[in-house]
Amino acid sequence: MISIESIKHFPAASGVYLMKDETGRIIYVGKALNLKKRVSSYFNSSGDSRYQIRFLMARVETIEWLVTDTEKEALILENSLIKEYRPRYNLSLRDDKTYFSLRLDPSEEFPRLTIIRKVVRDGAKYFGPYSSATAAREVLKELCRLFPLRHYPLKSCRQRKRPCLYYQLRQCSAPCFGKITPPEYAALVEGASLFLSGRNREVVRFYKERMAAAAGRFDYEEAGRCRDMIFSIERTVEKQKVASTGGDADVIGLVPLGERLQISLLFIRNGLLLGSRSYRPDWALVPEDGLASFISGYYMGDVIIPDEILLPLKITGAEAIAELLSEKKGRKVAISTPQRGAKLELVQMAVKNAENSVAEQQRQDQASGSILAELKERLHLENLPRRIECYDISNISGKNAVGSKVSFLDGKPDKSAYRRFRINSVGQSDDFAMMREILSRRFSHEKGTPDKPDLIIVDGGIGQLGILSALMDELGISGIDLAGLAKSRVASDVGNSTVERSDERVFLPGRKNPVVLRQNSPQLLLLAQIRDEAHRFAITYHRKLRSEAALVSRLDSIKGVGAAIKKRLLEKFGTVEGIKGQSTEELCAVKGVTEELASRITRELAD
Numbered sequence: 001m002i003s004i005e006s007i008k009h010f011p012a013a014s015g016v017y018l019m020k021d022e023t024g025r026i027i028y029v030g031k032a033l034n035l036k037k038r039v040s041s042y043f044n045s046s047g048d049s050r051y052q053i054r055f056l057m058a059r060v061e062t063i064e065w066l067v068t069d070t071e072k073e074a075l076i077l078e079n080s081l082i083k084e085y086r087p088r089y090n091l092s093l094r095d096d097k098t099y100f101s102l103r104l105d106p107s108e109e110f111p112r113l114t115i116i117r118k119v120v121r122d123g124a125k126y127f128g129p130y131s132s133a134t135a136a137r138e139v140l141k142e143l144c145r146l147f148p149l150r151h152y153p154l155k156s157c158r159q160r161k162r163p164c165l166y167y168q169l170r171q172c173s174a175p176c177f178g179k180i181t182p183p184e185y186a187a188l189v190e191g192a193s194l195f196l197s198g199r200n201r202e203v204v205r206f207y208k209e210r211m212a213a214a215a216g217r218f219d220y221e222e223a224g225r226c227r228d229m230i231f232s233i234e235r236t237v238e239k240q241k242v243a244s245t246g247g248d249a250d251v252i253g254l255v256p257l258g259e260r261l262q263i264s265l266l267f268i269r270n271g272l273l274l275g276s277r278s279y280r281p282d283w284a285l286v287p288e289d290g291l292a293s294f295i296s297g298y299y300m301g302d303v304i305i306p307d308e309i310l311l312p313l314k315i316t317g318a319e320a321i322a323e324l325l326s327e328k329k330g331r332k333v334a335i336s337t338p339q340r341g342a343k344l345e346l347v348q349m350a351v352k353n354a355e356n357s358v359a360e361q362q363r364q365d366q367a368s369g370s371i372l373a374e375l376k377e378r379l380h381l382e383n384l385p386r387r388i389e390c391y392d393i394s395n396i397s398g399k400n401a402v403g404s405k406v407s408f409l410d411g412k413p414d415k416s417a418y419r420r421f422r423i424n425s426v427g428q429s430d431d432f433a434m435m436r437e438i439l440s441r442r443f444s445h446e447k448g449t450p451d452k453p454d455l456i457i458v459d460g461g462i463g464q465l466g467i468l469s470a471l472m473d474e475l476g477i478s479g480i481d482l483a484g485l486a487k488s489r490v491a492s493d494v495g496n497s498t499v500e501r502s503d504e505r506v507f508l509p510g511r512k513n514p515v516v517l518r519q520n521s522p523q524l525l526l527l528a529q530i531r532d533e534a535h536r537f538a539i540t541y542h543r544k545l546r547s548e549a550a551l552v553s554r555l556d557s558i559k560g561v562g563a564a565i566k567k568r569l570l571e572k573f574g575t576v577e578g579i580k581g582q583s584t585e586e587l588c589a590v591k592g593v594t595e596e597l598a599s600r601i602t603r604e605l606a607d
Helices: 035-040 051-057 071-085 133-146 154-158 182-196 200-216 220-238 287-299 318-329 341-378 431-445 462-475 522-555 563-573 576-580 584-588 595-606
Strands: 015-020 026-032 062-067 100-104 113-116 125-130 249-257 260-269 272-279 308-310 334-336 387-396 399-409 419-422 455-459 481-486 505-507
Touching: 015 035, 015 071, 026 035, 026 071, 035 062, 071 287, 071 318, 100 133, 100 182, 113 133, 125 133, 125 260, 125 272, 133 182, 182 200, 200 220, 249 287, 249 341, 260 287, 260 341, 272 341, 287 318, 308 341, 318 334, 341 522, 387 431, 387 522, 399 431, 399 522, 419 431, 419 522, 431 462, 455 462, 455 522, 462 481, 481 522, 522 576, 563 576, 576 595, 584 595
Parallel strands: 249 308, 308 334, 387 455, 455 481
Antiparallel strands: 015 026, 015 062, 100 113, 100 125, 249 260, 260 272, 387 399, 399 419, 481 505
8 A cells, every 4th residue: 555655756736646556557537736735635634534535545556647737737637537547436427428419500501400419619500408319309399390491411302302291391491402592591590590599589580670571572471471480489489488697507506415426407508497417426525526527527528518607616726627618619618606696596596406306316216225125025035136137139030149238226227237249159049048158258257347236137937047047056156136037928718809918927046936026016117127128228239230231241242342332332322222222323423333333233232
């Protein structure tokens, strides 16, 4: 274990320090304005007294440091090192996926709105974020009723013989078929951009001017469309909730939760409360350090950076973080801790959201604990089944066979522990042999992993459970409860017109008769959810392999079609079916495709 004597040579400068264990693995990365002072604080009796820090320091064997010129450079380096090494004891966002946003690229011919996750500096406009793809689609659906922009890529639109169904529904102006002039379409794009930016008064004024101009030239049809547009916009705006006087801001609320933090993030766009999101970081930090780590980690991802970030408390390094985010955004970003007024009320709202998230999580934890305790009792398990794994197989006559492992922790999916297996040793349709392979691979390779399950369930009855039991004995793995979940069976009766379905059955090792849990009970619903999730995960992978195999077999088998030509064909025509429907002349327009090769492609794809 490292001692304080070994850090006397540390420089009193800004930089990053890396803590390593006895194997040389980086287990913690931190930044400091003064490296010597910060690292020394870990060894002082008056320093950080949290249990986690004492637990961390007991495992630290060496500490290395990297000096930077400024605190901002230290922040950048810290983020890059955390992303590269993912140290065990750094703050980690369990759900680190970015929210969905709407993208509008003005440089496109007839720009359209698309739903994306990744926000990049490419000259396009981004609006959001939205809490889910469903929420983003609802906004897009409502917007297309007001501003009928195109829905599909121009290539696919122009391959059609007539406008798509959205044109018939008046949710697309069909610019690809000349149903609207470029200036008129540009006006729709401008209106949609203003509307999504929250500048609704400008949108209404814009269409009032167009309505007056249309009436002045006696174009009453266009004037009527503008009038209806104004009415629809005003009716839609009435439903939106004003949260502040204006501007874009992210408001952060924080609640210390034992030795963890509950963080709530509110998204304010042009004075409108757009949505919220909650986080509960895996690693406990003091509130100030935890909040600083959250901000630097979250906003260094592919997210929309607002003009202002409002915090419930002051953090160290706020100026450096603001400077870094300003460079990334391309204009000034302010980080502030309001003390009064409307902004303080927004922070208080965010804190209240964090408190409500804590209360809801506690309620869910209590309900989950009760369900798991009941499941333990009903199935006579040795362990409380906090972590449950389930396995499933998917194949068609043994082809493209795959297996899946899903893992639930405290009744919720733990997707970081999901695994997919491509079956290698079984060539025919033999579910038992395939299950044996994936279980053997899982427990041979992951035998010492910390996420050892309390309960393993397999989709099936006594047969699948027997394979699982035999394999666990063979590998010398004990202390894990096992169960098989068999789907309900339909009881057929020729003389009875009603269809009777038997109950779902749970098989246990050493017991011939299954345990029948009460139908629609929380315990059975949880097991069924895990079983169905394993099936979904397996079949999704199976379909992906089938799709890839179909693509490879149809194009790569054609003599003369290499990787480069295949890529160009797919970029131009989209799919194999799209290539199949093209003429020889259209295929020859692709670079590298000769008339002879085009004829061969047409002939072989037609077979």
